[in-house]
Amino acid sequence: MSLSLHSPVLLCFFFTTFIVGQTFPEIGSTCSMKDRSDKGICTPIKKCQAVISDLKAGINPTVCYLYNGTGVVCCPTEPRTSVKKCMKFTEILTTSDGPVPLLPPKFLESEEMEKEVQCNAILNELIVGGRDAKLDEFPHMAALGFETKDDDLIWGCGGTLISEDFVLTAAHCIDSKL
The missing domain is CATH 2.40.10 (Thrombin, subunit H)
Structure with missing residues (x-):
């Protein structure tokens, strides 16, 4: 037989050998988030709340692979900074016995603060003209x-x-x- 007849068979053989030899990440293995320096863990998409929230916001996840028709995605191990800050502020607000000051105590005792409190603020419309977004x-x-x-x-x-x-x-x- 000529080499041209065997070429498709050889090509198929090498391609199959290459694919079988590839290692795909397993569920629970570490992965890197695309467009972020964060690390994550390959997790079924239904078990990763961060990815579900991102999808609702129109952000596509980093896909590790597909398994039985289910996406296995790179799920962040650390929550985003915004989520961490919200959790911190929620903890402060829900565990405080009284009002939480928005300004440091020294600022509240300053003369400048007294002047600001004593002045009469008049609320005026500040947008003139403009255009619809x-x-x-x-x-x-x-x-x-x-x-x-x-x-x-x-x-x-x-x-x-x-x-x-x-x-x-x-x-x-x-x-x-x-």
């Missing part, structure tokens, strides 16, 4: 709506998503006129 132009921004006594909805403020659970907004958002 385009869809997805500011993905980390949120519009905050308030229900009126007449069951209407007023979009009175905006905010910034600072984690999966919290929106940071300005103090004037709680003005009584809303």
Whole structure:
């Protein structure tokens, strides 16, 4: 037989040998997160809450491999910094006996603070003109709506998503006129 007839057979043989010789990570083995320096563990996708949250936010996971039609993904071993900070702040707020000061004690005793408290702040509209934002132009921004006594909805403020659970907004958002 000529070599040209054996070429597809040889190619198939070498390809199969190459694939069989490859080692795929096992469930529980370490992996590296794409686009991050974080390490993770290969975990079935249904058992990795961080990846499920990312998928809901439109972030694709790092896939270790597919097993019986189920994705095995690189699940982070450490929560993201935003999650750690939220857990820390939640612990502080839920375990404190009284109000939690937002400023250090020395600042509250300063003369500058007294001056700021004594001045009369007048809330004025600061946005003049402007334009409507385009869809997805500011993905980390949120519009905050308030229900009126007449069951209407007023979009009175905006905010910034600072984690999966919290929106940071300005103090004037709680003005009584809303």
